């Protein structure tokens with residue numbers, strides 16, 4: 001049987017990026033994905049600007065397929081009484097469609113030498129001084145394996161069992177739902193201007209989460225999401241209908257168009273797993289919980305982790321040491337780069353999603369908090385938040401600007 005240096009299960013942005021950097025480093029790489037590409041994926045399709053700061057090698061593949069940048073964001077409080085209108089000072093977020101974007105990253109990996117096997121479902125693993133990946137198209141042998149198939153990753157379940165981590169529950173998992181109706185360039189130009197202003201509504205239909213409209217060239221990406229603890233108790237279709245009607249009333253959706261259908265996907269919202277390795281194995285992206293608990297942004301974290309993993313994979317291949325202890329270098333590496341950020345976001349999400357009326361109110365009073373908010377949501381400052389402390393700032397504002405409302 002042909003042996004690969006590394007077999008990557010899942011060809012989404014996290015898996016494809018890992019494959020890209022691994023193949024570029026001269027490794028023999030196989031990516032296995034169950035879908036036929038190009039394939040769509042439920043997503044807002046918003047990329048933070050820092051992606052290109054961290055992954056410049058991918059820029060030439062991704063830049064040409066970007067739909068448009070967005071230059072500002074309007075964040076509404078649940079009552080719509082308060083609104084933050086924030087213009088991004090430097091890096092703008094980029095709008096993409098996942099069908100095109102994911103295919104481009106996977107093709108980038110192929111371009112530098114990764115083998116790609118699509119329409120092939122990963123079923124199980126056998127560890128035998130390496131790993132045999134059992135799939136719907138036969139068995140494949142690798143020296144190492146990467147779990148990047150998303151929130152229900154089988155390798156992640158094995159890591160949890162080995163390392164004593166409980167499965168996510170409804171307080172830790174979320175669901176996000178969306179659709180991309182075509183409304184025409186004229187409507188998007190007129191309503192969202194050349195700035196392609198992003199629109200965020202906190203707590204739509206009482207859900208602990210937010211609704212969004214991310215305008216692309218001629219389509220609108222509309223969606224909402226939140227923690228399962230509240231999403232599971234609501235009637236999705238009704239909330240969706242209400243949200244579209246709200247957008248219609250405010251002129252953000254064509255009045256003569258019918259309510260589009262809606263589709264959704266799970267989203268881990270508890271921050272990254274406490275362990276992302278076991279012998280021969282690394283977890284990357286959604287499978288490792290690398291998603292912002294505040295905004296649901298996961299593309300950047302998964303892709304960046306994919307790049308960071310290469311150092312550890314290379315060291316394992318060179319030394320022949322595939323033990324969990326040795327592979328834990330990867331866990332330390334991504335933790336050092338964005339682990340603290342995700343932990344801070346967890347805490348800030350608690351405040352912002354529980355008390356959104358108040359947080360938007362503070363944002364309207366305090367320009368600095370407003371900047372922090374925009375950064376936490378959209379990662380617009382290269383290098384992250386730096387020394388700015390969101391929690392301290394929010395507490396400071398609570399004292400400076402007394403708020404007597406609800407929520």
Ligand SMILES: Cc1cc2nc3c(=O)[nH]c(=O)nc-3n(C[C@H](O)[C@H](O)[C@H](O)COP(=O)(O)OP(=O)(O)OC[C@H]3O[C@@H](n4cnc5c(N)ncnc54)[C@H](O)[C@@H]3O)c2cc1C
Nearest residue numbers: 010012013014034043044045046122149176285286298299
């Ligand atoms: C509605 C919604 C909106 C979102 N909006 C944004 C946003 O605007 N910006 C952002 O940054 N993030 C957003 N996210 C999060 C983002 O979609 C994820 O963080 C991102 O897709 C993670 O990439 P990944 O490669 O880890 O996993 P995925 O993109 O889920 O890729 C996993 C791949 O594994 C394959 N696979 C699954 N099971 C198997 C199997 N058994 N065998 C073989 N292959 C398999 C799948 O076909 C898929 O291609 C959103 C999520 C949702 C649900």
